[in-house]
Amino acid sequence: MDPFPSLPSLGPSAPRFLGLDVGGTKIAAGVVDADGHIVEQMPSVPCPAADQEAMLKAAVLLIQALRSRHPDVAGVGVGVAGLVDWPEGRIRTAPNSAFRDAPLRRLLRDATGLPTVVDNDANTACWAEYRLGHSASYMAFVTVGTGVGGGLVLDDRLFRGSSGVGTEIGHMIVDPHGTERCGCGTVGCLEPLASGPALARYAALAEAGRPTGGPGARTAGRRRVTGEDVTAAAQAGDPAARAQLARVGHWLGIGIATLVNLFDVELIVLGGGVAGAGEPLLTPVRESFEEYVTARAHRTLPDLRLTRCGPEAGWVGAALLARDGFSAQPREVVRTSVT
Numbered sequence: 001m002d003p004f005p006s007l008p009s010l011g012p013s014a015p016r017f018l019g020l021d022v023g024g025t026k027i028a029a030g031v032v033d034a035d036g037h038i039v040e041q042m043p044s045v046p047c048p049a050a051d052q053e054a055m056l057k058a059a060v061l062l063i064q065a066l067r068s069r070h071p072d073v074a075g076v077g078v079g080v081a082g083l084v085d086w087p088e089g090r091i092r093t094a095p096n097s098a099f100r101d102a103p104l105r106r107l108l109r110d111a112t113g114l115p116t117v118v119d120n121d122a123n124t125a126c127w128a129e130y131r132l133g134h135s136a137s138y139m140a141f142v143t144v145g146t147g148v149g150g151g152l153v154l155d156d157r158l159f160r161g162s163s164g165v166g167t168e169i170g171h172m173i174v175d176p177h178g179t180e181r182c183g184c185g186t187v188g189c190l191e192p193l194a195s196g197p198a199l200a201r202y203a204a205l206a207e208a209g210r211p212t213g214g215p216g217a218r219t220a221g222r223r224r225v226t227g228e229d230v231t232a233a234a235q236a237g238d239p240a241a242r243a244q245l246a247r248v249g250h251w252l253g254i255g256i257a258t259l260v261n262l263f264d265v266e267l268i269v270l271g272g273g274v275a276g277a278g279e280p281l282l283t284p285v286r287e288s289f290e291e292y293v294t295a296r297a298h299r300t301l302p303d304l305r306l307t308r309c310g311p312e313a314g315w316v317g318a319a320l321l322a323r324d325g326f327s328a329q330p331r332e333v334v335r336t337s338v339t
């Protein structure tokens, strides 16, 4: 299988596409050509998460600034952290921003006059991976950072469920009798057990139980241990940090086993800050996954890889979704119906 599926050509005068990644505190944006190559990447701009109007204005200003330098931009794609109706591009709710029942696609299209698509940011990052990184017709992309999220590609299509709010991988129930309550209000979700904050919590608990040492010892007394501290310590070979990453990997492996049991994906790609730990995370994920996947002896186990895309995957994937609508790619155009 070719790991770099080439994009269908749009011809010699192919236009460019603009992507935005709207997070809780900042917006990343840039322009790609028809092959998905980055033409320009803007420095991220802060946006006031509590003010929907200000966030919208910041997004429009970014689009106008990029469009002034790339007048051949033919469409805009936006990835947003939150529950997004597809293809309407209406943000039902967003955990870290002011967007509530916001018809962002229509608002941006009206403000810029450009065809626009709006999707969940994990979906757009998944699409970037599928298009430009590790790729398979059936694959799952799992991001492990401040939260746990992801996307699914099934039969070479981004799977969104009936309305667009599916594949909330971080909210798979893996431990309903546990003690950690998720930000969504439920006890048992994968996210509070396998995210960066979970890693920091495991480290803090271990630190509290010993007189000295541990991955947070160098910073103890000055600031709280972070997931990044633990990841860095694990990469340096710290056995305690590796044990804490293994706890995260254990829960991730359970979640991934469920994904494989349900969807028979042939590839799992891990992204996000915690995945940057590399093999100290991949090994326990693989061990846990192989323990919990069903009929292990009678199936071909999927590849487990680290993402090939960087932190720009969210906006690049969004731009590629806009590009796919423009190129009338048979399956996606039905769903994107760019107007």
Ligand SMILES: [Zn+2]
Residues within 6 Å of the ligand: 170, 171, 182, 183, 184, 185, 186, 189, 191
């Ligand atoms: Zn949850």
